[in-house]
Amino acid sequence: MIIGLDVGGTHADAVLIGEGRILRQAKVATDHSNLFQCVWTGLDEVTRDVPPRAIRRAVLSTTLTTNAIAEGKLAKTGVVVSAGPGIDPANFRIGSHYHCVSGSIDHRGREIQPLEEREIDEIAERFLTEGVRQVAVISKFSVRNPKHELKMAEILGRSCDHVTLGHHISANLNFPRRIATAWLNAAVHPVHRRFFEAVKDSLKKKGFEIPIFVLKADGGTMSLEASMEVPGQTILSGPAASVMGALPFATGAGDTLVLDIGGTTTDMAVLVGRAPLLEPLGGEIGGHRTLVRSLKTRSIALGGDSALRVLDGELLIGPERHGPAMAYGGPSPTPTDALFVLGRALNGDVDASLRGLRPIAHQLGLTPEEAAGRVLDLSCEKIIFAARKMIEDINSKPVYTVKELLSGYRVKPVEILTLGGPAPFFAPRIERLIGIQTSAVPHWQVANALGAAMAKNTSEVTLFADTERGIALAPEESFTCRVGKDFDRKAAISLAFELLRKKCVKAGASEPELDLEVVEDIQFNMVRGFSTAGLNIRVKVQARPGLIPEYQKLAQSMVNCCLLP
């Protein structure tokens, strides 16, 4: 049996699955001030009377780190940056303990200016007196040569609790993002560690010594142990859970648009075939652009609970949410109330909904039913507009080779999958407006928790080799080795796969999950004068994102037994 748990903005959903079906599900109101209680209640409910040995794994997707950032509840974090020439690193100041030091490394990874250890010593002392225990160290081009970051970490590590090294969190080139990401990683480190140690201990006390996984922003899982070094990867895992929940129901025949219509927002994502589309560099959180490998998602402030009003004869939906729908005792009319008025939703106070819609209808000069229809159409139109814009943006993303530009793949969804509370009611309207087959996924209310439960491990390894300098390195893995002149792309790929296999196993992947692929491999002849001086090789390999093998049986049974409204 597998447990999946996803904490959302309004609710936390937990499922227990086994024998190819959902055995139990639980819904708990989210209490951001006591997230642990909320997670624990969810886990407790679905595991009641279940023998501990029957559970193979639990996957948790929480808003812990995301909220810590949104609410500014972060650890006091020191940032030490070595930039060298270029844009002034003072522009990337983050947190209130930010220091720029000497040292410079160029684009090939050559040391141009050494680090001044004395400067680091002084900062270490300052951090000690200021009570800074979490530190991030970042140098420009550290992914080409981590020497300066390693030295800084060595010095600062003597007096601090934890040091995040820039080159460990991503191999992508982007110094400002590396600074922001390393800072986030360091700043959420203590809260992540405390929370998950508590979860683990509580489960242990209950007798559940089961492998625990956490969901990452890219829709993959990693073991709790692995997450302790890179808690930043769990930021933004919420939308990832939904996308993974929709994945089993994509036909895979073409591209799919996934719409998670929640209470306050609608999140959208794209599946190309069956692969969720990722952000090219990393996701954005709280105004910080990061290198956190994330699914490409877009969110609009429109959901089932968005407040309705009329201004100068124009119907407005959202962006505010004042509470639940009036049908559920909320203060103001919402799209969900429109569903009640149209008789599409049950188990609520229809009269309250009507009461809410009437003034809206009056101001629009319509009957309440007509107004309700207008509300739903407008909501769908807004969602479609945002989705179109997102796809347009994806398709205008630049590419850097003649071949790619000429053969340019364009995303073109052939089906839309919706999930979230109002999903089945919105689906037919969206289909009518956009002319693309639209359906709600089975168990749309808990699809996110299912997504978390079924997600498999994702890992990525980036290998960079420069045979003129005679080096190969995989910065995130702390791997460096000497290579000869005969080292080529083929050798680089097999080395990268070897490192990836190790990384996956360490992150808790089981053998059947290992579905490895090459994402990027380019090799350049470095010509100096008129002869080739060496090869410049860049290889990226990954464990393909997706679902653990058990999903097939489950998806099958769900499609068969699910009754759509």
Next chain:
Amino acid sequence: MLSSTTRTGLVFFPAFDWAIHPTHPEREERLLYTQDQVCEEGILDIEGIVEFKPDIAKLEDIQRVHFCVPDELSVITESHLISAGGAKKIGVEVLEKNIDRGFALVRPPGHHAMRVVHGARGFCNVNIEAMMIEYLRQTYGVDRVAIVDTDCHHGDGTQDIYWHDPDTLFISVHQDGRTLYPGTGFIPDFGGPNAAGTTINLPLPPRTSEEGFLYVLENAILPMLEEFKPDLIVNSAGQDNHYSDPITNMHFCAHGYAELTSRLKPHIAVLEGGYSIESALPYVNVGIILAMAGLDYSRICEPGYDPERLRQGPEITRHIQKVVEESLAVWKKGPSIREDNRKKGKLFQRERRIFYDTDHITEIQKETIRACPDCSGLLTIDSRTDIGRRILAVHIPRKACEECRTSGYKTYDSAEIWSYNRIFLQDRTSDEYFSRK
């Protein structure tokens, strides 16, 4: 987060899968380190800087500018259409007012490509700036354009295309042609009979440094632009004046390029040459982008940059002052020369030998232009090569008078085909292109 006050567009197209041949300076690796530097500096995340995908230029875009022999597809590759399309995309975004300025960081380059194209010269096949400019003129009615070519090599292709166009001011700053390919671009070369003074050549001595370049900018280029009042300023931003460039002899630097860009304020910059791919391009390009976006570039600096060692000698400074003085004289007398020629209203001819170094072709051209009192004059080119091709090309300029236009069609229709492999007519008044064989 860093944000720019000037909305700046970028097209970055490094053509990582295209080379003239594997060890040629114009090879896959050329913009690799520039890409690394631009990415690592986080330039594409700066608020106000936006990256666009290049358009793919159309054959009509070539036909508005060139006469390709025997035809367009025989002298270009897809990569040329993308690099020209990259420049065009930036131009469109500027004219659509989506951005204030933009930089097309594309390859292959184009400024050695002349009006008639038999093959590749100086790594160039088609002129990507000219294709962009003529597209913008056609689509948006842009009239007066200034092109400032800061590549180390004389922009002989662009000069050739605009030699007879008084509405296009072409200024080329380059290493003296007596010391560098293509060996042209001297002060007395100041444009055709109807466009005297709208071609300006500023040949600078080897080892000219930042001081010299900025002197030329302040004392020649900016005053000329001020007077010419262009609707659009285009910078052919070659980067081979850099002190580390392997095929030139100048002493310019990344900071200097940024400073020059910041003062020139081009609407559109297009990358041309520059082959110091590791030591110069990453820093020069970052400098240019920051300068275009109005951001601080004072900390851009190449590893090992030593201004003292690069400082130009006093004899170089004196030489440059003389170049500026003479160019200003040419600039001043241009209008009266034009007037004189137009009054005469006769036919002017010139005969030239053009060498295509990349493709090893020699072309002999006989060019005839009418010094027209009413327009920039009908142009005909009789061109033959040592590979046995001969063509006749008729160019009716954008603002041609009725007489020149009629005469152009007459020349095209009456030419005897047995003398030529092909006869071309480019009518810029109606944006049409014809050829027969």
